[in-house]
Amino acid sequence: METPENSPSQDTPNNPLAAVQQAIAQADAIAQKDRNAYAEAVKGFDHALELLAAPEIESSDATRHLSGWAEMGKANAYSNSDTQEGIEKAIAGYQVALKHFESIDEQADSHKADIAAVWGNIGHTQSRVPTKETLEQATNCFRQSAAILQELPWKETPRYRHQLAATYLNLGNVYARQSNPQKPEQRTVDAYQKALETVGDLPLEEAPIGALVASIRASLGRALMWSADAENLKLAIASFDETIKVLAGIKDKSDPRLVIEMGSAHANRANLFSRAQPTNETVQETIKSSEFALKIAEPNEKTHLVAAEISLSARRSYCHAFGMLIGNQKPEAQAEIHDKASDLLEDGLKLVKYWEEKGAQGLRQAAQHLFHLGCAFYCTQQPHFLPEFIQENIDADKPDPVMRQSAEKTVAEAIERIQNSDAKDSEVAGALQSTLNILKAQAS
Secondary structure (H helix, E strand, O other): OOOOOOOOOOOOOOOHHHHHHHHHHHHHHHHHHOHHHHHHHHHHHHHHHHHHOOOOOOOOHHHHHHHHHHHHHHHHHHHOOOOHHHHHHHHHHHHHHHHHHHOOOOOOHHHHHHHHHHHHHHHHHHOOOOOHHHHHHHHHHHHHHHHHHHOOOOOOOHHHHHHHHHHHHHHHHHHHHHOOOOOOOHHHHHHHHHHHHHHOOOOOOOHHHHHHHHHHHHHHHHHHOOOOOHHHHHHHHHHHHHHHHHHHHOOOOOOHHHHHHHHHHHHHHHHHHHOOOOOHHHHHHHHHHHHHHHHHHHHHOOOOHHHHHHHHHHHHHHHHHHHHHHOOOOHHHHHHHHHHHHHHHHHHHHHHHHHHHOOOOOOHHHHHHHHHHHHHHHHHHOHHHHHHHHHHHOOOOOOOHHHHHHHHHHHHHHHHHHHHOOOOOHHHHHHHHHHHHHHHHHHO
16 A cells, blocks of 8 residues: 655644644554554544644645645554455545645645555455446546656656556556456556556665565566466466565565565465466476475465465465376375375365354465365375265265365266276275265265
């Protein structure tokens, strides 16, 4: 989220606006440090607004700017709540902030940049509600923000340049969400390219610039990674490679978001290679990036949802690569690969269960992928454990229909494999048949 430029210093003796500015700065620090502390931050901004409403405070451009600053900060805090009510309050707050900034009589460039920032924040907040209407509204907000910034001396002013590039990035993200993933629109790519052109020769080793460019590169990669066009897939891999390179070159890596971006880039890179034509190179690249992503994500996978998403993606890609490897290995190596894959899959499914019990949304597809891979591994390597794996991961009372269907198909295949083998194991076949009967009954 964008924040306004610092208000001109009010730190003069007996200046009542000094206390206002201090209250705003303290509330903003709370919101920046911990997004979950949004309620405390809102109280801080409300306190600043109460100070501004005192009878002894005369209306002026300075008070209007501080009012806009407080309302915008308060809206940012509400947006951090990640609730529908918070989003609605945030958008309403941004509208109030706009009125304050637009009412400033002597409009400096910095005030215009603040107005552009509010438009950008409205767009960012609206884009979190993925409906056709809200995404179109978000698009218009980002366009409005860009139009304002383009009228400023952005080439000569690093802050405006950074802000404009971030606006093009957000515009590209909204375009990407409005298009078919298999057929990404040219306007999406153009927006990301415009963002990179706007950054230009700003120093990438500086954290704010490097982080922005890494985000642009990563967003371009994500927009192209599901394309049906082979050239787009190559460009996606190149984008993730560039993301990793830029992040590695940043001098100050203290911002934890940089680590998450690095893990995400490796997880997405692994995903792309795992879906490529299987060769020794693609398998090894998948494993390498999966390992790196897991190393980054695992320590935080139960405290940060984004880290959990990275971990689940890396586990899927890792196990897919193992599936490509296992058939060409000696029995001892196959057993080792299977044990490693089993741990990755089962821990991943437990991770999904952990987050879903906390109310997290959007992880079901990851669970379905991991479950399907687990069924495939147990079917071919240890069919005697397949019934137990299915029982542990399918809710008997309310089975996931995709997982149930995958299990039914895999169990039937496992039974057929046993029946066609030289060493028929009637005990295992019987357990599998019982499992198949239960799965079929769940379908009715």
